[in-house]
Amino acid sequence: MKKDIHPQNYRICAFKDMSNEQVFLTRSCANSKENITIDSVEYPLIKLEISNTSHPFFTGKVKLVDTAGRVDKYLSKYKNRKPLENNK
Numbered sequence: 001m002k003k004d005i006h007p008q009n010y011r012i013c014a015f016k017d018m019s020n021e022q023v024f025l026t027r028s029c030a031n032s033k034e035n036i037t038i039d040s041v042e043y044p045l046i047k048l049e050i051s052n053t054s055h056p057f058f059t060g061k062v063k064l065v066d067t068a069g070r071v072d073k074y075l076s077k078y079k080n081r082k083p084l085e086n087n088k
Helices: 070-080
Strands: 011-017 022-028 033-038 041-048
Touching: 011 033, 022 033, 022 041
Parallel strands: 011 041
Antiparallel strands: 011 022, 033 041
C-alpha cells in the first residue's frame, strides 16, 4: 500500500439522522462545526438527512421523509404557474 495517502485525523464522531433523531458513533475525519454530548462525553456532530435507520431499503417503508422541506418549497414556488399548452 502507498504510504501517507490516508488522513491522520480520524476521531470518534456522532452522526445524527435528522429524520428520526437516531444518533450513532463511528470514526470519521469529516469536519464539524457542532458538538453533542453523549454519556458526559462531547463528540463532533455530523447531521445526516438519511441513514440506514430511515432509508426505505432498510426499514421496508416506501415513503421518504422530506426533512429539508424541499417539496414544500417547490410547490410554493411553482403553485401559481399555468401548465404549458401543446403547440400545434
